Amino acid sequence: MLIFRKVSDICPWLDDQMKRDHSVGFIPTMGALHAGHVSLIQASKTANNNHGGGVTICSIFINPTQFNDPKDLEKYPRTFDADCKLLTEASCDVLFYPAVSEIYPPNLKEIKVDLEGLDQILEGEHRPGHFKGVVQVVHRLLDIIKPHYLYMGQKDFQQFTIIRHMIKNFNMLTQLVVCPIAREPHGLAMSSRNVRLSDTGRMLAGMIYSILQKGLALRNVKNPQCVCDFCFESLTVEPFKVEYVLIVDTRHLKTISNWSDSGEKVICIAVWLEGVRLIDNIVFQ
C-alpha cells in the first residue's frame, strides 16, 4: 500500500491515474479502523478495482474542526500501526494520511453552503458546529482526491445526507455510495469509540439496536412519537443516558408525526454509556 502524507505528493500520482482512465474510489475516515470501515473499502474495491483500471484510496485524518468537545478530540483513539495492517489486509491501494497543515493551509477559503436546515436537528442540535467542520473537511478532501466514487456509512446518517446535499450544491462529479451499518454479533453498531467501552458496557450496548427494533415493531399500534417515547424510556435505565430518539424523513430530516407521511423514514438515536457517545439508526418505509 502506498502512503502519501502531502497534497503535493498525492496529486501527481492521482493525475497519472486519471490519465490512465482509472476510476478512483475514496473512503474518508478518522482512523481507529474496524470492520465497518473495511466494508466500505471492500465496496470500493468491488466497484472500482475488480473491473480493471481502478484504485481505492482511504484517508485517515482526525479533523479537529468537527469536534465540538475538546476532550472528545483528545480521547479519540489513535491506532495508526493497526490501521495500516488492516488496510493492507483489505488490499487498499493508497492511504492518504495528511497533517492538519495540509488540510487547512493558511490561505484556504471557508466553504459556505446553505444546508437548508439539515444541520439543525439530530446531531446538529446536540453538537454545535460539528457539521460545519464535516463539510469543511470533506469538501477539502474531495477537492484534493477528486474521486469518482465516495463511500460513506449509513451509521452516520445525517453526515452522508449533508454531504450528498453539498455534492449537489457544488455540482461535484463525485458519486456518493452509502454502505449498510456493520454491527457486532449482538447488534451494536461498530464504531471507533467502542474501544473506550468496558467489556460489560460493550455487551450492554447491544440493547440500543434491539430497543430500536422493538420500538419499530410497535408501528401498528403506536404513533411515531409514542415509538420514540418507548425507545427513550426503555433505555432510561442505568448505565444509559439517552440524548435523543427521533423519527425523520430520510431526504429533508424533518420529524415525522404520522406514519402516513410519505417516503422513507429513519429512526435515529444518540446514547451516552460509560462516557462514550453512541449513535445508531434504522431506515424503514
Ligand code: AMP
Ligand atoms: P469515521 O472514521 O468514524 O469518521 O467513519 C468513516 C466512515 O466510516 C464514515 O462514512 C462512517 O459512516 C463509516 N462507518 C463508521 N462506522 C461504520 C459502521 N459500523 N458500518 C459502516 N460504516 C461505518
